[in-house]
Amino acid sequence: MSRSNEEVRERRLAAVRARDPGADGAFVYAVTTTGVYCKPSCPSRAAREEHVVFFEAPDEARRAGYRPCKRCKPMEPSKAERRAALVASLCRVIEEREEEPTLQELAELAGWSASHLHRVFKAVAGVTPKQYAARLRAERVQGALRREDTVTEAIYSAGYNASGRFYEQSQEVLGMTPTEFRGKGAAQRIRFAVGACSLGAILVAATERGVCAITLGDDPEELVHELERRFARAELVGADADFEALVAQVVGMVEQPGVGRELPLDIRGTAFQQRVWQALRAIPAGTTVSYAELAEAIGKPTAARAVAGACAANTLAVAIPCHRVVRADGGLSGYRWGVERKRRLLEREGALRSPDSPA
Numbered sequence: 001m002s003r004s005n006e007e008v009r010e011r012r013l014a015a016v017r018a019r020d021p022g023a024d025g026a027f028v029y030a031v032t033t034t035g036v037y038c039k040p041s042c043p044s045r046a047a048r049e050e051h052v053v054f055f056e057a058p059d060e061a062r063r064a065g066y067r068p069c070k071r072c073k074p075m076e077p078s079k080a081e082r083r084a085a086l087v088a089s090l091c092r093v094i095e096e097r098e099e100e101p102t103l104q105e106l107a108e109l110a111g112w113s114a115s116h117l118h119r120v121f122k123a124v125a126g127v128t129p130k131q132y133a134a135r136l137r138a139e140r141v142q143g144a145l146r147r148e149d150t151v152t153e154a155i156y157s158a159g160y161n162a163s164g165r166f167y168e169q170s171q172e173v174l175g176m177t178p179t180e181f182r183g184k185g186a187a188q189r190i191r192f193a194v195g196a197c198s199l200g201a202i203l204v205a206a207t208e209r210g211v212c213a214i215t216l217g218d219d220p221e222e223l224v225h226e227l228e229r230r231f232a233r234a235e236l237v238g239a240d241a242d243f244e245a246l247v248a249q250v251v252g253m254v255e256q257p258g259v260g261r262e263l264p265l266d267i268r269g270t271a272f273q274q275r276v277w278q279a280l281r282a283i284p285a286g287t288t289v290s291y292a293e294l295a296e297a298i299g300k301p302t303a304a305r306a307v308a309g310a311c312a313a314n315t316l317a318v319a320i321p322c323h324r325v326v327r328a329d330g331g332l333s334g335y336r337w338g339v340e341r342k343r344r345l346l347e348r349e350g351a352l353r354s355p356d357s358p359a
Contacts, residue, residue, distance in 0.1 A: 008329050012054050015040045024078035028055050030066040037061035042072035086110055087124040090117075091132060100133045126295070126303035135272070190231055193239030194220045197251045199341050202317075203227060204247045205236075210264035214250055214317045216337040230315070253318050257285040257349045263319055269310070276310035283324045286350045290328045312336055324351065 015023035023040035030037035031047040037055065038044060055061040058074050068075050077085070090106050106121075106129055107114040122128050127135065190212065192205035197216075203223040205213040213230070217223050228236065239247065249263065267274060279297045283289060289297070291304040291311075300307070311322040314336065323342045327333050335342035 005329070009054065012040070013049055013052065016052065017046065019043060021078065021080060025081045025084075028058050028061050028074050029053065030055065030061050030064070035066055036069050037066040037074060038069040039072045039074045039078060041078070042069055042074075044069065044071055083120055084124050087121050090121065090129070091125065094129065094133050095136060100130075103129055124302055126300035126306075188231070188234040189237060190227075190234045191237045191239055191243050192224075192227060193243055193247045194223060195247050195251055197254045199254060199337075199344060202247075202251060202254065204243075204250045205231075206243070206246065207266045209266040211246070211250070211316065211319065212266040212268065213315050214319055215315065216317050216341055250319070254345075255348075257318070257345070265316060265319060267316070267320075269313060272306065273310040273313055276307050277314060277316075277320045280311070280314070280320050280322055280324070283321060285321075285324075288324050288326045288330070288346065288351050291325055291333075292328060294325055308333075318345070324349075 012023070012027055012029065014020075015026075016029055019041045021041040026040070028037050028039060030053050032051045032053060033047070037058065055064065058068065061074075062068070090110065093101060093106065093109065103114045103118060107117040110117050112120070118128060121132075125132055188207055190205050190207055192203060192213070194201060194203045196202065199216050200218050201216070201220040201223055203213065203215045203217075203220070203226075204211060205227055213227060215223050215226060246263075253263075267277060269277065275298045276294065279294055282297075291308050292301070294311075295301055295304045295307045298307070308325075311325055312334065314320050314322045317323075317337055323335060323345045325333075326346075332339050332342055332346075
C-alpha cells in the first residue's frame, strides 16, 4: 500500500473510531467477518481494524457482496446529506429570484426558524444566505461589466438597486474598481518578457505595482496572446535589461523552490480569491495540502469547490503556489499549466517521489 493510501485509510479509521457524522457520505466501511457495511457514524460495536475495508459509496459495498447495516441504514441519506440537499435547493432559489429573498422567506421554504436556517446554511455553504447572494451578484456584475456599454448599466443589470451601494463594495466584490476591471488594463503600462525554463516557456509581466502575470506553456507566442487578451487595452512594452533581471529571478523560483526573496506582486481578483491566494502563499515548499484543508485554513470548511475555482483562476504560477494543492487522497488534480508541470514542481520541492528516485 502506498504512503498516500495508508494516510487515507488511517484518516478513515480515525473517523470510524470517533463515529464522526461529518464523514457520512464521504465513504462507507464494511466488516469482512460480518458481511455488513455501515456509515462512519454507526453506533454499533467497533470492529477489529484489520477486518475493516472501505468503499467510496454504498453501491460499491453492495456489489462487493456486503449487506447494509440495519442500525445506521447506510443506503439512506445522512442528516448532513439531507441538509446539504436542502441548502443546495435554497441556493437555486436565490439564483433564480430576480429580487434577493429574505432570510424569513427562505426559512419558510425550509420549514425552519430563521435563526436555525441561518446556522445550517452557513455550516453547509460556508457563507450566510446574504453572503451567498452577494457572491452571486459579484459573479453577475463581472459578467455584466464585460457585456454592457457602461459601468452603470452593468451595475443595475447585476441586480444592484443603487450605484452608490455597489461602489462602496466594489473593492471587495471585484478586487479592484469597476473601471479597472472593465478596462482590461486601460491606461496601464505593462512590461513583459518571455524566457525559457526547465518547464518550457515562461512569461513574466509586471505593472508599476508588481508582477501581474507568470504563465507557463509550450508555445511562447500563445503566452503573449493570452497576456494581450487579458490586458487588451494596456500598453504592453517589451523588456529592458532591468526587467530581464526580474525574469531571471522568477526562473530561479521555478528551478529552486523556496530560494530567493519575495516578489512584489500586483494581485487581481475577488476578495474570496485573494484570501485563498494569501493562504496558498503560506504553504512552504515541500508541503502539500488538500482543497478541503485549504478551505479550512481560510475559515470556509465547506467551500472546497470554491477554493479549487480560486486556485484555477490564479495567474501567478509558482509565486502563488497553487501546485501545492492536491486531492484528499494525495493524487494530483488539474493545474492551469498542465498536471505534468505540477508533478515536476512537487518532485523538485521534495513533496512527491520522482519515478526515477530509488525506492
